[in-house]
Amino acid sequence: xxxxxxxxxxxxxxxxxxxxxxxxxxxxxxxxxxxxxxxxxxxxxxxxxxxxxxxxxxxxxxxxxxxxxxxxxxxxxxxxxxxxxxxxxxxxxxxxxxxxxxxxxxxxxxxxxxxxxxxxxxxxxxxxxxxxxxxxxxxxxxxxxxxxxxxxxxxxxxxxxxxxxxxxxxxxxxxxxxxxxxxxxxxxxxxxxxxxxxxxxxxxxxxxxxxxxxxxxxxxxxxxxxxxxxxxxxxxxxxxxxxxxxxxxxxxxxxxxxxxxxxxxxxxxxxxxxxxxxxxxxxxxxxxxxxxxxxxxxxxxxxxxxxxxxxxxxxxxxxxxxxxxxxxxxxxxxxxxxxxxxxxxxxxxxxxxxxxxxxxxxxxxxxxxxxxxxxxxxxxxxxxxxxxxxxxxxxxxxxxxxxxxxxxxxxxxxxxxxxxxxxxxxxxxxxxxxxxxxxxxxxxxxxxxxxxxxxxxxxxxxxxxxxxxxxxxxxxxxxxxxxxxxxxxxxxxxxxxx
Numbered sequence: 001x002x003x004x005x006x007x008x009x010x011x012x013x014x015x016x017x018x019x020x021x022x023x024x025x026x027x028x029x030x031x032x033x034x035x036x037x038x039x040x041x042x043x044x045x046x047x048x049x050x051x052x053x054x055x056x057x058x059x060x061x062x063x064x065x066x067x068x069x070x071x072x073x074x075x076x077x078x079x080x081x082x083x084x085x086x087x088x089x090x091x092x093x094x095x096x097x098x099x100x101x102x103x104x105x106x107x108x109x110x111x112x113x114x115x116x117x118x119x120x121x122x123x124x125x126x127x128x129x130x131x132x133x134x135x136x137x138x139x140x141x142x143x144x145x146x147x148x149x150x151x152x153x154x155x156x157x158x159x160x161x162x163x164x165x166x167x168x169x170x171x172x173x174x175x176x177x178x179x180x181x182x183x184x185x186x187x188x189x190x191x192x193x194x195x196x197x198x199x200x201x202x203x204x205x206x207x208x209x210x211x212x213x214x215x216x217x218x219x220x221x222x223x224x225x226x227x228x229x230x231x232x233x234x235x236x237x238x239x240x241x242x243x244x245x246x247x248x249x250x251x252x253x254x255x256x257x258x259x260x261x262x263x264x265x266x267x268x269x270x271x272x273x274x275x276x277x278x279x280x281x282x283x284x285x286x287x288x289x290x291x292x293x294x295x296x297x298x299x300x301x302x303x304x305x306x307x308x309x310x311x312x313x314x315x316x317x318x319x320x321x322x323x324x325x326x327x328x329x330x331x332x333x334x335x336x337x338x339x340x341x342x343x344x345x346x347x348x349x350x351x352x353x354x355x356x357x358x359x360x361x362x363x364x365x366x367x368x369x370x371x372x373x374x375x376x377x378x379x380x381x382x383x384x385x386x387x388x389x390x391x392x393x394x395x396x397x398x399x400x401x402x403x404x405x406x407x408x409x410x411x412x413x414x415x416x417x418x419x420x421x422x423x424x425x426x427x428x429x430x431x432x433x434x435x436x437x438x439x440x441x442x443x444x445x446x447x448x449x450x451x452x453x454x455x456x457x458x459x460x461x462x463x464x465x466x467x468x469x470x471x472x473x474x475x476x477x478x479x480x481x482x483x484x485x486x487x488x489x490x491x492x493x494x495x496x497x498x
Contacts, residue, residue: 017127018056022120027063028108029117031082031101039114040071046118047125054125062091063101079105133158184394185368188220188302188337190231191395195301196335197368198326200308202342205457207373207385209341210246210306211410214254216339217241217304218262221271227387227401227414238271239302240294244280244310246456253450254410261409273298282312282328292332301336308340326366368393376402384415407451429466430481438478 030040047054052061052068066085070077079101086092095101137154140146172180186195193199193216201216203209219226220237243251251274259269273294280287294300305311312325329338342363364370370391376384387401403412407428432447433439439447441463448459463479466472473482 016056016131017124019120019124020057020060022117022124023055023057023060024104025108025117026114026121027060027067028104028106029114030067030077031063031079032105032108037071037077040067040077042115043118044068044071046115046122050122050125050129054121056124056128059095059100062086062089062095066091130158186233187395188233188237189216189226190233191392191398192226192230192369192371192389193220193302193337193339194368194393195233195337197393198329198338198340198366199369199371200340200342200363200367201371201373203373205343207375208405208412209373210243211254211258211405212371212373212387212412213241213304213306213339213341214258215411217272217302218258218264220302221268222262222264224262227403227412229401229414230398236271237301238273238299239304240273240275240291240298240300241304241306242275242277242280242291242311243306244278245307247278248276250446250449250456253446257408257410257450261406261411273300280311282325288328288332295333295336300333302339303336304339304341306341308342322363322366364391367391385412387412410450426462426466426471429462430471433472433479433481438475438480440477441474441479444479 026043030043052064055061055064063082063086066082066089067077070081070085075081079098083092083098083101086095092098137151137158140154141151185197187193188195201209201213216226217239220232220239223232223234225231246254275294280291282288282291291303295303308325312321368391370389372386372388372390374386374388375382376386381404383404385403385405387403389398389400391397402415404415405412428451429448432444432451436447444463445456445459448462449456463472467474470482472479
């Protein structure tokens with residue numbers, strides 16, 4: 001025996017690839033009276049390249065041949081007709097008997113996906129075909145009369161003639177395309193949150209994106225229109241909220257504040273899942289597996305990541321990095337809704353919404369829907385915000401919405417033209433200290449965050465500005481009103497003769 005044969009043995013005595021259970025499931029489903037010609041035509045299309053040889057067991061080949069004959073003659077296909085066809089062809093005894101066919105029907109799982117089983121049969125048949133061709137090529141390689149180039153040509157021929165896996169894609173001409181009904185993108189929230197794909201809630205730091213996302217989640221759970229405007233598709237949803245920026249205490253306070261407005265009962269609230277994970281990353285394989293397991297175990301329909309920039313590393317302006325991120329989410333589950341909270345880059349507040357997004361080209365193009373939150377105008381009350389829509393699918397872009405956050409409930413409310421709303425941030429800070437008295441720094445920061453709907457960094461800046469203006473004072477770590485140095489306007493004018 002040649003040395004090459006000793007170093008590279010080929011085990012040709014193994015049982016060829018097969019899946020008899022899948023073959024029984026497909027044949028049993030085709031014979032069942034519950035299934036029509038449409039299903040049979042799909043199976044025939046899947047197995048077309050191999051025909052009856054797609055089935056490994058000879059008895060199954062004979063049964064499938066009988067089914068094809070009945071199908072071609074436009075005759076009914078059921079237990080009686082298949083049995084009769086096998087009887088007339090003299091194959092019934094070779095198959096077994098009518099009881100074998102009846103048992104085949106009875107053993108079909110209730111939830112059988114016949115097309116999936118047919119794909120399994122097709123794949124196993126393809127493996128057998130590859131083994132046969134590879135075996136012939138292996139034996140030919142030891143024949144010194146055959147040139148190596150001929151062998152290489154044979155390899156290329158095998159590769160070129162293997163069936164192409166199309167994943168169900170078809171090529172249509174324009175007439176066929178126009179004649180076929182097209183499915184529209186289904187939405188959880190009318191026109192702005194698709195039931196699958198990627199939605200971005202984008203804005204500068206401190207705009208209230210987390211509050212808007214929470215309001216969106218509670219609207220979905222309650223079934224009440226989002227912003228009292230956008231309808232919720234009537235079904236039950238399970239939501240996974242991964243907040244990577246705020247503390248559990250801050251999330252707790254935000255949720256409690258908004259629940260005073262929504263009044264959701266426990267039967268609805270149990271469908272919102274909040275992991276106790278301040279640090280997670282889609283760059284970490286274990287974290288990705290954990291998210292995937294949560295989605296499966298709790299039947300999650302919507303995943304919200306707040307903010308997305310804390311979920312992965314790399315240059316967010318790099319198109320390749322963004323595509324890799326989206327690919328990871330699709331691999332976790334491409335059939336659910338992903339909502340990604342996204343910070344704007346530094347720039348002009350009046351820039352186009354998509355151009356304002358970090359990684360504008362790559363990130364914006366990957367989104368199915370884009371919702372922006374920004375200042376309404378530089379010339380009006382800074383508490384006013386604008387919710388704008390830069391991208392939807394199969395839906396007209398909604399008009400921009402002018403809103404302002406209620407400082408008590410943390411709910412964004414639509415503001416009509418000419419309406420006034422809310423005190424300034426500084427006045428609200430003073431009202432907090434007047435109501436609560438002296439507060440430790442972190443407690444004061446949290447109170448300002450909650451009531452004003454602003455980010456922690458913005459709340460801290462506001463407190464520093466109030467100190468610089470001598471409106472408040474700090475004493476042994478406690479912050480309070482500075483009445484002696486800089487009394488309020490009312491205190492300045494009280495007792496002054498008119």
